Amino acid sequence: MKFRGKIVDVGCLNNFTRVVNTISKLTKSCILRLTNDRLYFILSDKVASGGVAMWCQIFQGNFFDEFQIEGVSEEHNEIYLELMPENLSRSLKTAQNAKTVKIKLTMKHCPCITIAVELPSLSSHSRIVTHDIPVSIIPRKLWNDFEEPSVPDFDVSIYLPVLKIMKSVVERMKNLANHVVIEANQNGEMNLKIDTDLVSVTTHFKDLGNPPWVEEGTQPDSFQIRDPAIMAEARIDIKRLLQFLAGQQVNPSKAICNIVSKKVIHFVLLHEDVSLQYFIPALA
Structure with a gap:
């Protein structure tokens, strides 16, 4: 599995940061689902059992200048990761004046979302600040637990x-x-x-x-x-x-x-x- 994305536009970066900040206020842990054209932040506590549920989706083309994914297979070109959105939010706080932000899935001591923030510098060399955010990879057999919730038959x-x-x-x-x-x-x-x-x-x-x-x-x-x-x-x-x-x-x-x-x-x-x-x- 591979994933890498790159954000260059400052406005897109600020919008993405606001989305992540919102998610971090709503839940301590969530599922990040990556597909060819979208990112999803999912919290699937069973509402019937008293838990809250959340489903947030964004179109990657509205945020990322580059976006590549190789999922678990050609048939299922998706990746499901469990992470703490607060860690992602903290990492993006260092990127407010960034020239570029690169996000990719890496394997360090454990699977990580690695964020490389290129900051402007007075010298000819840019400064790179790197954050490694531990994640858990959700196996294919559990994906059905994170399907989009149906709109309830409201009154x-x-x-x-x-x-x-x-x-x-x-x-x-x-x-x-x-x-x-x-x-x-x-x-x-x-x-x-x-x-x-x-x-x-x-x-x-x-x-x-x-x-x-x-x-x-x-x-x-x-x-x-x-x-x-x-x-x-x-x-x-x-x-x-x-x-x-x-x-x-x-x-x-x-x-x-x-x-x-x-x-x-x-x-x-x-x-x-x-x-x-x-x-x-x-x-x-």
Whole structure:
């Protein structure tokens, strides 16, 4: 197996760094899947068992000037690696003023993602800073554990408010409760609610808009709520919600929340270069 990539454009490097920084805020460990045309960051905890799940994909052509991969076979030209995204994030912090960044799969004392950062220098010779990030290679027989999650048959789909505003609200609520209820309807209305023995607080958002699933013919068959004013809701861990909101650096052009009543909250962040899905299971 071989992999090597090269980033020269500063804007592309900054965008890639923001994606990695976001992933590092969401999980301590994840799977990096490499294919000919895409990179995927995957967290596949079973939502049904109370874990969160994440699926982030980027098109390598929007970031890399050079990109070569030789997977496990011609038939399966892919590579699956387990790594700690925080280590990747730290390595890229040294590359903010880099002339080039080269990333490749190497074998040192163990399999590594090696990042070589070429920094500008006052002399005629460039300075090279190298980082070796230990990884584990996932065998082919386990790849099916990391398939793209299916979009749930949601009851309501709604555009999120400005994420910074939502984050500010949730930060205040976190000091009052451990859980938050997210409810929304097909009239573009969404509420964040906490309810404890001592306090009840609700923040209302209106005129958010709803994604045009019906017009596009992609509305799930089991779409349950017919009256657009009826709220669908799910109660989730407020720390997980805040972790998701606080980690965002991808500046999405669209941010969507899909609610499966009392089961799961499914967030979708869309950018021209990146798509990120994040699943938070509902609490009883």
